[in-house]
Amino acid sequence: MKPLHCVLAFALSLAALPALAATPAASAEALLRHVEVLASDAFEGRAPATPGEERTVEYLVEEFRKAGVAPGGEDGGWIQPVPLVRAQVNGPVRAVLHVAGAERELVNGDDLTLQSLSPVDRVEVEQAPLVFVGYGISAPERGWDDYKDVDLAGRIAVVLVNDPDFETEEPGAFDGRAVTYHGRWTYKYEELARRGATGALIVHETAPAAYGWGTVRSSGLSPLFDIPREDAASYHTLLRGWMQRGLAESLFAAAGLDFEREKSRAQTRDFTPVALGDARLSASFDVVRDEVVTRNVIGRLDGEGAPDETVIYSAHWDAYGLGEPDSSGDPVRHGAIDNATGVAAVLELARMHAQAPRTRRSLMFVALTAEEKGLQGASYYVANPLAPLETTAAVLNIEMLSPDGPTRDIAAWGRGRVSLERDLRRVAEANGRAYSPDPNLESGFFYRADHFAFARAGVPAVTVGAGLDRIDGGVASGQALRERYFADCYHRPCDRWSPDWDASGQAQDVDLLYALGREIADGTHWPTWDADSEFGQVRARSDAARTGAAPKRP
Template sequence: MFKHRLGFAKPALALALALFAATALPALAQSPIPGGGFDAKALSEHVHVISSDEYQGRGPATPAETKTLDYIIGQFKKQGLEPGGDSKGPFGGWVQDVPLNRFEVKGPVKLSLTAGGKTTDLTQGVEAVVQTLTPVDHVAIKDAPLVFIGYGVKAPERQWDDFKGVDLHGKVAVVLINDPDFEADLGGRFDGKSMTYYGRWTYKYEEAARQGALGMLIIHETAPAAYGWATVRNSNGKAQFDIVRDNPAAAHPLLQGWIQRDLAVDLFKRAGLDFEAEKKKAQSEDFHPVALKGATFSADYALDHSQIVTHNILARIPGANRPNETVIYTAHWDHLGVGAPDASGDTIYHGAVDNGTGIAALLELSRVFASGPKPDRSILFLAVTAEEKGLLGSAYYASHPVYPLATTVADINMDALATNGKAKDISTSGDGKVQLQDDLILEARAAGRYFAPDPTPEMGHFYRSDHFSFARVGVPALSIHSGEDMVKGGVEAGQAWAREYTAHRYHQPADKWSADWDLSGQVDDLELIYRLGLKLADSNEWPDWKPGSEFKAARDATAAARK
């Protein structure tokens, strides 16, 4: 659920991309890459090793973590990099300790909704699903008033406030998923069909906490959510993790949950309201919160909570002239560990593509950079943990940075690169309105490739990989997505690979290494990624967020540190 884009271009867009590719510029002569360039065999071998049975799916805080860290740190040491972390533990300065809280709702889970003088019992995972990410032993909510807050958005830079001074203390907010203009024509107020962070469920819970709400229930609708109820149920019905926070209540309301659309329609009707009519009103800046008359929500369940410690891995090349300015490359080393068997009986979730390929890319980048002259700025190679548990390793680094965020130039993330050969295009996960993407486009043109925008921006892919943890604190960031317009077979071949991977291997034990992979496309991708980072590291450039970005204010607040 926290994954990069594995989407498919619509037919019209695919045709447009193919026509654009026909006019792509020829490759320009470029300086040679140090260390003999990027090595497809080395990429393959790294993935082969860390996705093997011995690594048991690389689950954080398991014996497999130690084995994984030993391998990655060993490679960094062999390349001559410096440790970049701050831990005093057994891995020393090569890591950053990442303490995580683990939460699991325990049965019986009693949920009920009262409206129109009638109380209806709800079944966890059927009509509703709830969770709690604050360290309490028991959640007991009795007849909390329900208030409809539209889309639950407070965005001053877009002149939008769904809360308008409402007091939510002791109350449960009910909100819609996605942005106000997903189904309305607001002139691009929230980027049209392209989801902004205000449309993500994570933001809505955070805002509920800031507004003092006791809880929040998000109304699930498949199209604006970009996934069905089964995804909501399965993702929320297992143990949840969060970084250890000094004040958890500042980030999470006591109760976080979803309800089925049909239940919401019935709830509004019993409160004397029409769901579709109220939804339409919520698509206007004039919307005001609506108390659902006579409607209350009750919840009673136990909560198991404990703490684990996992680790981010940090290796560094200090800058020759401006070592306090840092370009970061990221990839997550974790996967799903050992779980339910597939049809063949395999219980190891190997995570070869996701994200063995990203770690292999990180190791090849570090080798190449270490083989050349030191850049002016420092380069940090950051292998983060717990991406599969909610981008938590990168979130922890962003809230506990080892190197100042104000003088962090950018984060370039790599998550699940393709294994099916060369592509004419390159892309990113989502469109973050960041100048860094313009820099990538220029590098692609110089290499004779073209940039293909995310074909499904309404799915919010920008917010589902580790670069987002940096973006939300203002650091310019993007996540590289391999192209789908293949040199052999075009867009049709690229989409066929993506379909097969998504259906049969993504987050399944079958995501295994294969000797038949064609990693020549990854080599091309890495050349672009290398040149993009090198340009930043050897320049005075500070890429910024474009006007209208929800992350620009955070970056602007630290502008004085970059003068």
């Protein structure tokens, strides 16, 4: 037995040591509370530049303050203003199809959706010829050109969604069923504007689009947003929108063409555009355009060793606001899963990191605006960064965590070809869980989340979402719940909070994100793009800013 004075001396020496900080744990109750508030009727669906934004920004600022982080916005505040142009159809839409000497009135929202981001107060198109341009892709690096120098001036292009490989038996010039950026509707509109088309109509099909017509209708009847552009007239076609597949089939048939046969032809390099007989479209509607300022909301914890190096946690706060009432009369598109769950995670991560010892690198907690309007808040941040992009080590973006309880796995969106995916796998496995690659590469989620804006600027970035392998029911159950959500609730009023939610799985996901972010923020290594990534060369341009760091992790 040790003498009493030795025991006392040992106890006193322990008391003199700094206390070992316990790893913070995410609170399922806090996550539920954040979503309940953000997705409530009072927030009116959190559309940018609406009273719902005002309530959202106020809530986020207060919660960041309560979490214990410092303001990370402009001029020492919490806000980064994001100026945007808003364009909304005002009043009725006239759309008339002229085929074989007959006229057919089309219903906006049912047969097709029509919008415009062109800098005009009124769209007037009179009997513009329709021409089918296949998938509307020009990709010299893949040896692909759908246009074959066809002049599209004065014409409306009819274009397929997704890539040529989506429905082929074997992968071809593209990535099989894994959609590329060329398959995204945003690319198709941009390319058709570059080609001088008067209009662009994308044929909707549920499988290649990855959502039903209800989602297209909901989005198509909402305002459009864009950054202010001096060249807006050349950057956007005068007319843009989607059409139902059934309408497309009737157009092709009237021109003596078979829709499926023409689609098969479009899946080959030899495709050439074809006029849809004598079909012409007339359309007219008023457009209200105004400039608005929406806001990114940002918290920050300065690093103690390398404060000029940064790790970002992000999620978009916006949803689709008020729209057409559903069958229950509810007009609020609440955006509970998409993406109040992601914002709740960022708020909780801010609290957890604020309670822990400071990391070597700085941490930023960014609630981004206008993701649903084309990644506008993220794109503005990238163009006007509040921390240098060249020394931003990683962006961990968060989307659509599950309300259906714990899973054995966690997932990333798309196939990013970035070391962060392997880091996420390693951290998950170290905590007794698995990492699942995106099971729906054909949905193109890599190009549909805010991390993509950072990736295009070369910053290693990933979007993390819920896994599918549920503890209660396995992958089959998780897949069924996912499919039901996208079929019935995505971007619609029924994406609402429920007291029946089980947020324990969200809390487990947030714990993993905390561990991953802390590892990067405490470390000296720099996450990297893989050799076959299109973003590696962009990152390489700023290699000099990161010299002297530890060797890059393979």
